[in-house]
Amino acid sequence: MGRHSLPDEDGTGAPGPRPRARGRTVAIATALVLVVAGGTAVAARSGLLSFGGSCDDDAVRLDVVAAPDVTPALREAADEVRENEITSDGHCIDVRVSARDSFEVAEELRSGKGDPAYDVWVPDSDVWVQRVGLGTKQTKVSPAGNIASSPIGVGMVPTAAESLGWPKKTYAWPELTAAAMKSDELRLGAADPARSATGLLALSKIGASAKKQGGKEGDTQAAALAKALSTRTTDSEGKLLDTLARDGSGTGKGNRNQALIVSEQAAFAHNASAGEENSLDLFYPKDGSPRLDYPYALVDDAGMSTDLSRAALRFMTLFSDEDGERILAKHGFRTDPDQPSDELVTGAGGRTPQPYADEASEPPSDKEIQETLGMWTITVQSARLNTVVDASESMNQLVPGRDQSRMEVTKSSLLQALAGFTDEDQIGLWEFATRLDGKRDYRKLQPTERLGDREGGTTHRDRLSNAFSGLQPVPGGATGLYDTTLAAYKDAQAGYARGKFNALVILTDGANQDPGSISRGSLISQLDELSDPERPVPIIAIAVGPDADKEEVQQIAEASGGSGHQVDDPAQIHAVILKAIMEAGSKQG
Template sequence: MLLVALGGGAYALMNRTACGEHPALRVVAAPEIGPALVRIARQYTKDGGCAAISVRTKSSADTADQLGLRKDVADVWVPDASVWTDLALAQGADRTLLGQGTSIAHSPVIMAVTQETATKLALHPGEPSWTLLIPTSATKRRLPRAFTTLPTPSRYASGLAALNVLNAVVADRPDMLKIVQGVTANLKRAIVPSEEALFGLVDQPAGGADPVIVASEQAVWRHNDARPDHRAIGLYPKEGAIALDYPYVPMTKDPVRRRAAEEFLRTVTSPEGRTLLQAVGFRDPGGKAGSAMDERHGVRTAPPRDIPAPDTRTTLRALLSMRLLLADTRALLLLDISGSMAERIPGMTQTRMQATAGFAEAGIRSLPKGSDVGLWVFSTNLDGDKDYKEVVPVGPLRERGPQVVRELRRLPGSTRGDTGLYDSVLAAFRSASKHQVKDMLSSVIVFTDGRNDDPSGISRARLVSTLRREFKPAQPVTITLIGYGDGIDARELRQIAQVTNGVAMVASTFDQAQQLFLQVIANRVCVDRGRCASQG
């Protein structure tokens, strides 16, 4: 009895201390769950909670980026999925501050179509499948004018979940796996930047078209609640679904606010709190829906079969890959102008330098409009005692593209010296790392016809160790090297590329060198790592 009395007295004293200070608890939440948390905060205050709770909404991806910069964002974070906490940590967030979250809601990621498309699908027997997203002949027979759209996987966890599900569904089907990899490599054609744009396809479909969108169940519910005259019909794939888990993550070291965060969590997970979340289209962490999850909202009460999300490392790696794949290009071309580049190509009238300048120009013209580009050259003692020289600084394609093209056309008359590869690669890498731009993929694309032969420069071991130390996985600068000719050391190029998750490719003919260069410019990121490794 004494212990109980002392324990109760200590809790009461602790609670009075917190209430005496009336701590301000700042909550930042994913936009779709924020309004429900506001209502729960009002209930918390009504029930006698002592903290002053303020809730604001912000994109989970943007919050993760801010935490990676160690900004003071809030005392509690509720993103739509746990992958964003992993991303924040990978980008440098304080590990002592960002702890394990507690899931407060679930929302499976499903597909949705217009009522007209749902009627067409009903004419075919069988349940919907995730393979509906894959442009196969079977899909075309069912929906000849279907097209798939999903929110950008680098900013929306629902888009990333769809790609993870597709990979899981076709894992045992090599024929389908190749198609999925092709879809992933060309993903920009199938994404939209926001949920508004996503559901706009359902609101106003092009004449006769059948849009198939990917969204969370709660997003479908929310759209139909606001636009009952343009309902989206949720499709529940027979394979199941990955659910967004909405972790409640305390992010304060202050003991008073920490207790307030724990107290608010108890209100959020109470029967009253869960009822408020279910009332706006969320399921509880066990998958149970409320009475609002109904056909009128285009969804169903029964949960889909649960497909476990991939492990943390796999999901984070997929997210980082998507960020690279979907980012605009910021390409620094580093071209060899050593004396051997003046040699004629067998069977051709052009020199190596003339042909290189020609396909580099074609590559520049093929870059997407949002790209940045710049040009460096290298040999030995090119700029004083430096083996490299900046010819055109990296900048917007519309401004720098014409400058790069002009300078490329002058290069055939500039060949001289030996191959100062190591110093030049390091300098270009450091420059690209220093001048990175948010939401752009920085890469150094190197073309050379020989191995490093500058004895006064750094060694290969020092170059590799320096790149390994300075490479930042969350803000990567990839180095891709293309080599041509008998003087190439393929092992040398591979060692340099691998440190930055880049690729080294050696061409046996100049036609092949041109194809490789244009492929690198077009794809920027190698989605199929096994295939890229074989190109080394």
């Protein structure tokens, strides 16, 4: 078939900006039922998707963007489409495939900005399709089925695998990762879970299994494993394989890895060119291997012409045919998830009695994915939080069912949240109320500094605790929310700390009450212009009590990529802050 571009090379005919063909919306659901149910032949006989025939001059161009690992297989299939003059409704199909990391495409589609220059997206996992759905202005993505799969396991150089009893000894995920990290003599690497579905799905499974085995201690064990993994992560699975020990002893020189969390397909591709001494043996954990599932998704299908949408579906059906399955298998992918070929498994480094043919573990839910990403963010990255607290007179009101004011309960909850941060975290404090500091509605009480820093015999944590405890409602003070938010956001951006999780936390018990301030529309517009995806500072806005405007704080927070929340009882603040940090961390990736 000739040579094909490597995944990280620019593909021939990589799509550039172009107008999308507009036409009536296709009733795709009918075609999808046929395709997903394995009804390619039915679709062909019905005439919905035509097969073969001479190639007309008016070819339908189909632009596909795909995960780097599956791109070579898609390009080979695209070559066969051209060589065999495969048509859709009498039109030749001109398929152009380019490689892009799935997390990058997911963020682009989630933002909804611009007109994507591609019609089909094939990420390595459905978790990225889920990520797109988190956006409020996202480009519509319509999954049409899955074209391949690949289980995730732990690949080791032969000497390391032998030391753990491969292939006869089997392990659950927590046991296997703990065994691989018990000493520096056996170094385990992984791809960054915020950027890699392989790393994310494995970490989710490790966390779920650790909780199941360890009960209340499971979270601690999962966090410890995440912390250990974080010191040996790379941006992608491709870069991860470059960290592998390369000499026959398996010990390597310097700081190279002897074990990697990888997909079966990645191990297969590596072994095909590595040679016996540098090959990987693959462990398939006995508590279930999560799988990459390669969804085939139409992008903004409502904007497609009939010809384009049918051509997109026609190309997908090729991977249900014998030729398409042959191409996928050649590149190390499973086409029948539960009955892998011996050639594929042995090529990837698997051997009996490793449970490579067991059913895949249940995919994690959206909630579990967010919890995993949040745990990764909090465990791996220290935080830099600018905290802004409402000090208006209404904070004197008693909380129903408590003999305490809103301010007293808020202070207690903030102190409780503070106890959950480490000395490496940076936290500061502002208070706000109308005309609090001259004409300004805000005042800085403590700078945003490292909690463990000492000055004059006391730590910043001590000084911040005292500042929290000293917060008092301002007599006659109203809620000066808008000007304060804008000033605090600019300050948080100016102090942005790369490599940390940066956020602005705002607590308020009411809507803006400063008639001389900027308008809500102006605030949202300025926040939208100031927000920088390269230096993200999401606002976590918490409306406290029944008088607060949840819709208002949501609009303000979402303009920065953050989130708005409402609590009836200020005692819930600490839990909401931690949850919001995890959610914001999962979106940043």
